[in-house]
Amino acid sequence: MTFESLGLSPELLxxxxxQGYTEPTPIQAQAIPVVLAxxxxxxxAQTGTGKTAGFTLPILHRxxxxxxxxxxxxxxxxxCLVLTPTRELAAQVEESVKNYGKYxxxxxxxxxxxxNMQPQIKxxxxxxxxxxATPGRLLDHVQQRTINLSQVEILVLDEADRMLDMGFIPxxxxxxxxxxxxxxNLLFSATFSDDIKKLSGGILRNPVTIEVARRNAxxxxxxxxxxxxxxxxxxxxxxxxxRTLPIPQAIVFMRTKxxxxxLCTQLERDGINAAAIHxxxxxxxxxxxxxxxxxxxxxxxxxxxIAARGLDVDQMxxxxxxxLPHVPEDYVHRIGRxxxxxxxxxxxxxxxxxxxxxLADIExxxxxxxxxxxxxxxxxxxxxxxxxxxxxxERPEEARAPRPPRAPQPQTQPEVEAPADEAPVxxxxxxxxxxxxxxxxxxxxxxxxxxxxxxxxxxxxxxxKKTS
Ligand code: AMP
Numbered sequence: 001m002t003f004e005s006l007g008l009s010p011e012l013l014x015x016x017x018x019q020g021y022t023e024p025t026p027i028q029a030q031a032i033p034v035v036l037a038x039x040x041x042x043x044x045a046q047t048g049t050g051k052t053a054g055f056t057l058p059i060l061h062r063x064x065x066x067x068x069x070x071x072x073x074x075x076x077x078x079x080c081l082v083l084t085p086t087r088e089l090a091a092q093v094e095e096s097v098k099n100y101g102k103y104x105x106x107x108x109x110x111x112x113x114x115x116n117m118q119p120q121i122k123x124x125x126x127x128x129x130x131x132x133a134t135p136g137r138l139l140d141h142v143q144q145r146t147i148n149l150s151q152v153e154i155l156v157l158d159e160a161d162r163m164l165d166m167g168f169i170p171x172x173x174x175x176x177x178x179x180x181x182x183x184x185n186l187l188f189s190a191t192f193s194d195d196i197k198k199l200s201g202g203i204l205r206n207p208v209t210i211e212v213a214r215r216n217a218x219x220x221x222x223x224x225x226x227x228x229x230x231x232x233x234x235x236x237x238x239x240x241x242x243r244t245l246p247i248p249q250a251i252v253f254m255r256t257k258x259x260x261x262x263l264c265t266q267l268e269r270d271g272i273n274a275a276a277i278h279x280x281x282x283x284x285x286x287x288x289x290x291x292x293x294x295x296x297x298x299x300x301x302x303x304x305x306i307a308a309r310g311l312d313v314d315q316m317x318x319x320x321x322x323x324l325p326h327v328p329e330d331y332v333h334r335i336g337r338x339x340x341x342x343x344x345x346x347x348x349x350x351x352x353x354x355x356x357x358x359l360a361d362i363e364x365x366x367x368x369x370x371x372x373x374x375x376x377x378x379x380x381x382x383x384x385x386x387x388x389x390x391x392x393x394e395r396p397e398e399a400r401a402p403r404p405p406r407a408p409q410p411q412t413q414p415e416v417e418a419p420a421d422e423a424p425v426x427x428x429x430x431x432x433x434x435x436x437x438x439x440x441x442x443x444x445x446x447x448x449x450x451x452x453x454x455x456x457x458x459x460x461x462x463x464x465k466k467t468s
Contacts, residue, residue, distance in 0.1 A: 006032045008061050011103035016057070019099065025050030026212040031186075032058045038184055040207035042200045046190040046336060047159075049212055052096045055082075055156055055186050060101045062154070063129055067105045076107055076127025077151040081179070083135055083172060085162040086306065087112040087283055088290070093158060094132040106130060111147075113137040114283045121146045135163070135171035142178065152179045157203070160189040161196055166306065169199060176203055190333065222335055224347045225373045226359070231352035234322055235263060237378045238350065239270045241320075242300065244375075249293070250318035252302045253334050255325065260302045263322060267300055274300040278307040305330050308337070321349040324358040328365040 001024055003016050024032065027045045034041050035058035045051040059080050068075055082097075084090045094110035101108070109123040111133035117140065124131075124147050131138075131147075141147035155176070157163065163172060185204045189196050192211075200207065229237050241247060254260040257278040264276035275289035275298045286307070292298040301308075305325060319338040325331050331349075338345025349370070351359055363369055 001029050003057075007036065008032070008057055009064055009104075011064070012057055012060055012100060015100050015102050016053075018102075021053075025054070027051050027210065028054040028057070030210045030212065031055060034208045034210070035059065035184070035186060036061060038062070040185045040204040041210060042187045042189070042192075042204055042207040043210040043212075044190065044192050045188055045210070045212050046333075048336060051188050052093055052158075053100060055158075055188070056093070056096050056100050059130070059154055059156070060097070060104055060106065063106055064104050066129065069105050073125060073127035076129055078124075078128060078131050078147070078149060079151060080130045080154040080156070081138075081149065081152045081175075082130070082132040082156040082158060083138070083163065083168075083175065084132065084158045085134065085166050085168060087114060087134060088286065088307070089159060090132045090134050091287070094130075097130050097132065101130075108132065111137050111141065112283070113140070117141070117144075117146070135168045135175060138175060139171055142175070149175070149178045150180065152183060154184045154186070155179060155203075157185075157187045157189075157199075160187050160199060161191050161193065164193075164195050164199065172199075173202075191329065222338055222345045222347050224335065224349070224368070224370045226349045226351050226370050227373055227375065227378065229350050229352060229378050231354060233378060234350045234352065235266050237375065238263075238320065238322065239267065239272065240375060240378070241348065242267075242272055245318075247299075247318045247320070249296070249299050249316065250301070250320050251308060251316060251334075251337055252300055252320040252322050253308065253325070254302060254304055255323045257304055259323070260304055264300075264302045267302070272300055273298050274302055276302045278304040281307075305334070308334070317345060319345065319347045321347070324349060324351060324355045324362065326358060328358070328361040331362045332366065 003013055003021070003024055006024065006029070008016070027043060027049045031041055031043055031051075031054040035055060041055075043051065043054070045054070063079055066079065070076070082090075082093055084093055090110050090112045094108055097108045107126075107128040108130035109120065109128045109132075111120050111124075111131060113134060113136050117137075120137075120141065121144075124141065138147070142149070157172065163169065185207070187196075187200050187204060187207070227237060227241075238252070242250075252263065252274075254263060257276075257280050260276040260278050264274045267274040275292060277286050277289050281289070289298060289301065293301045302322075316338045319335050321331065321334060325334065335345075335347035338347055349359075359370075
């Protein structure tokens, strides 16, 4: 399969060649012909599969006959609207549109919150065929009548599952109501939960369903490891691992913005170049942190789940879960940041006694008991000795200290990050539990956890079956 055989225009093929792509990824091979044929698509594909080019290339091809260099804004109505959950993803998608469309005179712009509306208004007034936007800011433009969506022919919902998690669905419905009824709809989502099916059922018409495996994060490419450690010593252990493994670059995941800021300051005090990235940071700060990280000036990017989603950082050697996420699917999203493009990745989780429930939920979702490693002097003094056959020291000389049984720990409700565009928050925070009756390594029967298991995405469940 080649891009030529997909029937893309010479201008697009030239841009693709300049990107250095030699063949389409599976999502591209499947989605491009369907989009070119004008059909609706619902695709289960995550970041890293090449999904952006999978919809951008055929859209550019379809819009190419309308491309013109007229100075009249009326000659450049909005024909394609791409909605994304985060500012970063919006910026990255629009960058892809510009890259792939560099030899086609179609105009595009990006619209997101947190920055001045005036330059966006100016770009819209000048006329653009493709708008990539986050829902909140787009609706601001609708309210101020600075955008006209009456000629949109193609709607893309990118990372629809995230938009759902972030409470954007009412905004999306409001936006969809403003579009012409006759249009093509493309929906991309990491998973096909019932909620996503409900959303797509209301928006898509006879969609072609496409499911592809993540391009590179295959079982063999992500080595998952847990370090059991007291919560107060996590920062110290992280610094130790960064120095001794060593970890040249990593995304470190935190549950809260406050925690991300604090950890970032502490790491810098330890002499480690770190930057925090979350929705309270200004857009210019986030863009700069990401650029510094990509250039290697920043080694550790401390991020919340929402801010990290959609970050286009390939071939990350390490992902660190400083805290386990409350939502097990977030763990899968997090570790998907590593092990890309054929290079091996490492997902390290620092797990305290209080997180045994989260760990159990994650292992249930990924159907894998995660390997346990330890560093002498850092083992959680209250945790039980690991009882797993595959548990082993990270380094041969580092023996694990035996762990006495631990007492149940009370749980506190997490601080939850608001989405970037101040949409209503609907995160699946786990409610506080009276006691975490299980220790990490002596698991109670799952039924006794008292929580209805969440839907296991078939795709990811299968992919991550044997990761250790
Ligand atoms: P995405 O899943 O759209 O975020 O894309 C992930 C990465 O894959 C991006 O850095 C793209 O530049 C890259 N990519 C997309 N399509 C191809 C391809 N056909 N061959 C090689 N790399 C690609």
